[in-house]
Amino acid sequence: MTALSPYRVVEHAPVLSFHWEVHGTDDAPLWVGSGSCPLCGCAMTVTIGYVQPPIPKGGFLGRRKTPDSPVWYTSCRCESLHIPRPAHVPAGCGAMLRLARPGAGNGS
Ligand SMILES: [Zn+2]
Ligand SMILES: [Zn+2]
Structure with a gap:
């Protein structure tokens, strides 16, 4: 079996390009990135x-600054069980990721 990497909170500085799809409505868009x-x-x-x-703890996890x-x-949202993962996660x-927002780099 393949050992999963351990849970570890680490900031990943490079900006990633995810594939974005827009759901929701014009007034309340919802972006789904994969x-x-x-x-x-x-x-x-x-x-x-x-x-x-x-979010109670503050910070920008899963959020935009502005x-x-x-x-x-x-933060990483994969479904694998990385241990030792805290119960509230x-x-x-544990990776903290930066994603290029939808449309970034496309001239818009
Ligand atoms: Zn991960
Ligand atoms: Zn994973």
């Missing part, structure tokens, strides 16, 4: 809504 985590190699999907609820930010932040290997 790609693979460069740290653990698993496929992952991230959903980012236009309006983002505040609506116009060219880079969106997320639902998924992923």
